Amino acid sequence: MRTLLFVSIALLSLGTTSAFAADAIKLAAGGTGESVRAPGHIDSWFALLILVSSVVTAWCMNYSAPRVRAFGTALAASGCLAVAAWFFFFVIPTGFLENPKPNQTPMDSAKPALLWIQAGVALVAGIMLLAVAYRQGQSQEVLELAAENEAQRYGRNSRMLHWTMAILFIALIPMGIFTSIIPEGTAYRNAYYVVHKTLGVVFFVLLIVRLAWNWKSQRPTLSDSLKPMERKLAHGAHLTLYGFMIAIPLTGFIMTSYHGYPTFFFAWELPPLWAPSDTATIIWGTLHKYLLPYLLYIVLGAHILGALKHQFIDKHKDAFKRMVG
Numbered sequence: 001m002r003t004l005l006f007v008s009i010a011l012l013s014l015g016t017t018s019a020f021a022a023d024a025i026k027l028a029a030g031g032t033g034e035s036v037r038a039p040g041h042i043d044s045w046f047a048l049l050i051l052v053s054s055v056v057t058a059w060c061m062n063y064s065a066p067r068v069r070a071f072g073t074a075l076a077a078s079g080c081l082a083v084a085a086w087f088f089f090f091v092i093p094t095g096f097l098e099n100p101k102p103n104q105t106p107m108d109s110a111k112p113a114l115l116w117i118q119a120g121v122a123l124v125a126g127i128m129l130l131a132v133a134y135r136q137g138q139s140q141e142v143l144e145l146a147a148e149n150e151a152q153r154y155g156r157n158s159r160m161l162h163w164t165m166a167i168l169f170i171a172l173i174p175m176g177i178f179t180s181i182i183p184e185g186t187a188y189r190n191a192y193y194v195v196h197k198t199l200g201v202v203f204f205v206l207l208i209v210r211l212a213w214n215w216k217s218q219r220p221t222l223s224d225s226l227k228p229m230e231r232k233l234a235h236g237a238h239l240t241l242y243g244f245m246i247a248i249p250l251t252g253f254i255m256t257s258y259h260g261y262p263t264f265f266f267a268w269e270l271p272p273l274w275a276p277s278d279t280a281t282i283i284w285g286t287l288h289k290y291l292l293p294y295l296l297y298i299v300l301g302a303h304i305l306g307a308l309k310h311q312f313i314d315k316h317k318d319a320f321k322r323m324v325g
Contacts, residue, residue, distance in 0.1 A: 050195070062159045064145070083119065091119075198264050258277045
């Protein structure tokens with residue numbers, strides 16, 4: 001794991017170095033693009049729909065009655081399948097995968113492949129979650145949860161925050177990639193930015209709430225079944241993920257401000273806080289668009305694979321139950 005991380009950092013550093021070259025990056029600071037809003041603020045309403053859906057899904061997934069939990073899992077499955085359907089029935093027909101906005105760096109050429117991978121993962125995850133929902137519907141187990149965390153499992157508040165943020169993340173990542181390849185002048189381009197930035201602000205606020213809750217209600221200790229090295233890796237992965245969750249929204253906000261564009265939050269717009277700057281736009285844009293996301297994919301993938309390993313290979317039956325009913 002450490003070797004993979006170091007190799008990945010080295011490769012990405014090479015990409016970042018080239019990204020700073022003036023002829024490799026064409027990030028124009030001081031953009032004066034019009035922030036044309038969709039009629040009736042439909043973009044804000046769509047962002048609100050995603051947020052409410054995320055909260056309802058997280059609430060149902062951790063409800064006491066098994067059939068409600070099964071419904072929550074089915075909602076999660078429908079969210080994954082919706083991402084896949086959006087890609088196959090909307091993104092592909094646009095032709096933007098073959099003819100995207102001109103690349104700002106060589107790494108932009110990987111974005112269509114990333115969207116394909118994420119759509120495939122969403123499709124498989126959706127099908128698997130439907131199977132889980134069916135099994136949950138046959139169960140009679142009542143989930144008794146306290147609001148605060150317990151010694152061996154997370155409480156209801158932590159679970160609500162975790163799964164709401166996870167579902168928002170599933171929407172944010174492919175949406176952000178697609179938004180960045182939509183050619184200039186496309187009618188709905190700014191609407192995607194409104195939804196993406198709004199959900200990014202919500203995600204960051206939920207993260208602050210989650211950190212405060214972790215301080216108030218101590219997190220469960222790691223499972224005694226983990227080996228010493230696994231415990232260190234799990235602890236390191238958690239800290240790294242929190243670091244990414246803080247850094248990615250912040251760098252996006254700073255990049256946007258230095259680029260001369262507003263930050264959207266539903267129907268409201270926060271104007272840029274700083275004067276436009278080519279250098280600052282390149283630095284913060286490189287972090288937000290390239291370095292941090294690619295490293296996040298590696299760490300998040302390792303985190304998910306580790307959880308699957310503990311559940312299905314090591315046969316730690318309580319691994320998933322620490323965070324989901």
